[in-house]
Amino acid sequence: MKTFTHPPQTASVPPKAAPLASHRIPVNPFSTRFTRPGQIASLNCGGHFLNPNDLIERLQFLGGTAVIQGPHGSGKTTLLTHLSQELANRGDLAACVRLRSSGDASVVFRSIAGSRPGTTLCLDSWEQAGLLLGKLVRLATTLRRCGLLVTCHRPSGMPVLMQCETSPLLLKSIVEQLPDHQQIRSSLIHEADVQDAFLKCGGNIRESLYDLYDRFEQRVRPHSNARP
Amino acid sequence: MSQANQALVSSPSVAVHFDHSHRLYEPQDRLAIRYSIDGIENNERIRAVELSMLWYTEGKGEEDLGVHFFERITDRERLPPTVTIGSFVSQLPLSPLSYEGLIVKVRWCVRVRIFFAGGRDFVSEHVFELGEIPPAHTPSGDPAKLSA
Numbered sequence: 001m002k003t004f005t006h007p008p009q010t011a012s013v014p015p016k017a018a019p020l021a022s023h024r025i026p027v028n029p030f031s032t033r034f035t036r037p038g039q040i041a042s043l044n045c046g047g048h049f050l051n052p053n054d055l056i057e058r059l060q061f062l063g064g065t066a067v068i069q070g071p072h073g074s075g076k077t078t079l080l081t082h083l084s085q086e087l088a089n090r091g092d093l094a095a096c097v098r099l100r101s102s103g104d105a106s107v108v109f110r111s112i113a114g115s116r117p118g119t120t121l122c123l124d125s126w127e128q129a130g131l132l133l134g135k136l137v138r139l140a141t142t143l144r145r146c147g148l149l150v151t152c153h154r155p156s157g158m159p160v161l162m163q164c165e166t167s168p169l170l171l172k173s174i175v176e177q178l179p180d181h182q183q184i185r186s187s188l189i190h191e192a193d194v195q196d197a198f199l200k201c202g203g204n205i206r207e208s209l210y211d212l213y214d215r216f217e218q219r220v221r222p223h224s225n226a227r228p
Numbered sequence: 229m230s231q232a233n234q235a236l237v238s239s240p241s242v243a244v245h246f247d248h249s250h251r252l253y254e255p256q257d258r259l260a261i262r263y264s265i266d267g268i269e270n271n272e273r274i275r276a277v278e279l280s281m282l283w284y285t286e287g288k289g290e291e292d293l294g295v296h297f298f299e300r301i302t303d304r305e306r307l308p309p310t311v312t313i314g315s316f317v318s319q320l321p322l323s324p325l326s327y328e329g330l331i332v333k334v335r336w337c338v339r340v341r342i343f344f345a346g347g348r349d350f351v352s353e354h355v356f357e358l359g360e361i362p363p364a365h366t367p368s369g370d371p372a373k374l375s376a
Contacts, residue, residue: 025328025363031286210288217330221366 025220029178030213037081040177045165047173050079052086055161059083062159064120064147065138069155070164073204076151077124079162083149084122094119094146099128105136112140120147127152166203168195174205175212188219238269242340242352251356255322259356261338264313273345274308277301279316280339283324283358287332296321308342325359330366 033039042050059066068076080096087093094115097108108129111121121141123129129137134156141148150156172194175181193215194208201207247260259281268274278300284293297318301307306314327334336358342350 028286028333031333032288032291033284033286036291213288214330218366221330221363 025217027179028213028216028220029180030209030216034178035174035209037078038085040078040174042075042079042082043170043173045167045170047167047169050082050162052082055079055083056086056090059120059147059149059161062161065141065158066149066161067126067156067158068149068151068162068164069153069160070162071153071166071204073201073206073208074164074166075170075205076164079164080122080124080149080151084120087120087122092119094121096122096124098124099126101128102130102133104128105133108133108137109140112137112144112146115144115146117145118147120149123148123150125152126150126156127154166198166205168198171198171205171208174209188216238267238272238344238350240265240267240342240350240352242266242342242350242354244338244340244352244354246338246354246356248356251354252360253320253356253358255320255325255359257320258317259320260315260317262313262315263338263340265308265340265342266312268308268312268342270309274342275302275345276343277307277314278339278341278343279314280341281318281336282339283326283334283336285332285334287329289332294324320358325361326357327361328363330364 042052044050068079070076077098084093084096088096095111097104097111099108108121108123115121121137123137126134138148148158149161150158172191175189175194189212193212197208197211197215198205201211243264243266245262248257253259261279261281263279265277278298280295280299281297282293282295285291297316299316301314304310324334326336336356338354338356340352340354342352344350
C-alpha cells in the first residue's frame with residue numbers, strides 16, 4: 001500500500017530534465033521521474049487536456065461516488081492523482097490510497113474514520129479490495145457521508161466518471177509534454193518510434209513509455225561491441 | 229537581471245557554482261557550493277529557501293532518494309530580496325556513487341527550492357557526479373530487444 005503525499009503548493013514548478021554534469025549520457029525523458037502520475041497532465045484519447053474542475057463537478061453530479069475505468073496503462077492513476085490534488089487544494093480530500101491487497105483495509109478504514117463529511121476518499125486499484133472489503137468501504141463512506149472515487153479495470157457497479165482509452169495520438173501528445181521533446185523527436189526518438197511503441201505494447205501507454213525509454217538508452221549509449 | 233521584471237509572478241533563476249571543475253567529486257571530498265537567486269519580483273514574498281544535497285535514482289521503475297545535506301532558511305534577513313546569494317559546504321559520503329545504468333541511474337544533485345508566500349514553489353536542480361563509474365554499455369542490436 002502506498003499513500004500519496006500531496007505537496008501543499010498550488011503551483012509547483014517541476015524541475016526540468018537535469019542538465020548533464022559533464023560528458024555523460026543525456027537524461028532520459030521517458031524516466032519514471034518525468035512520466036509518473038502527477039508529472040504529466042491528464043489527456044483524453046484525442047490528446048486534449050482533461051479539466052479537473054469539470055470532472056469534479058461531474059463527480060458531484062454523480063453523487064460523489066464514481067469510478068475511473070479503463071485497461072492497464074490507460075491513465076487512470078494519472079487522472080486520479082490530478083483529481084485528488086485538485087480535491088486537496090479545495091480541502092475536500094479525505095485521503096488518496098493505492099491498494100496493493102485487501103490487507104490494506106486498516107489504512108482505508110483509518111482514513112475514512114479520520115475524514116470529514118463531504119470529503120472524498122480516492123482509492124487506486126479498487127479491484128484489489130475484493131468483494132467484501134469493497135462493500136464495507138462503500139458502506140463506511142456512505143455512513144461517514146464521504147465521497148468515493150476509485151480506479152478499476154472492470155465495471156464495478158459504480159457510476160463511471162471517466163472511461164479511459166488510449167490512442168497513438170494520446171501517446172504522441174504525452175511525449176510532447178516531456179522535457180526537451182523537440183530535441184528528442186528530431187534527433188533520437190522519431191514519430192515512427194512512438195507509433196511503433198504504441199502498437200508493440202497493445203495500446204498500453206505505460207509500457208509504451210518504457211519501450212521508448214529503452215530505445216532512447218539504446219541510441220545514446222556506446223554499444224558493448226564498441227568497448228575498448 | 230532576469231526578464232521577469234515586467235511579470236506579476238516571479239520567474240526565478242538559480243545559478244549554482246561548484247568548486248570542482250566539471251562537477252566531478254570523489255567520495256569523502258569536500259564540496260563547496262555558491263548559489264545566487266535572481267528574478268524575484270519585489271511584490272512576491274518568499275517564505276523559505278531550502279538547500280539540499282541528495283542522491284536519487286532515475287529509470288524505469290520505482291524511485292528512491294537519500295538526503296545528505298539539508299538546510300531550510302526562513303529568517304527574512306537571509307532570504308531574497310534581502311540576500312540573494314549564499315553558500316554551503318559539506319563532506320561527501322563514500323556512496324552511493326553516480327551511475328549511468330540502463331534501467332536505473334544514480335544521480336547526485338544540489339537542489340535549491342524557493343517557497344513563495346502565495347503557496348507555490350520553484351525547484352532548481354544542479355547535477356554533479358560522485359565517483360567515476362563508466363556508463364553501462366547497451367547490448368548491440370535491435371533496440372526493441374532491450375525492453376524485455
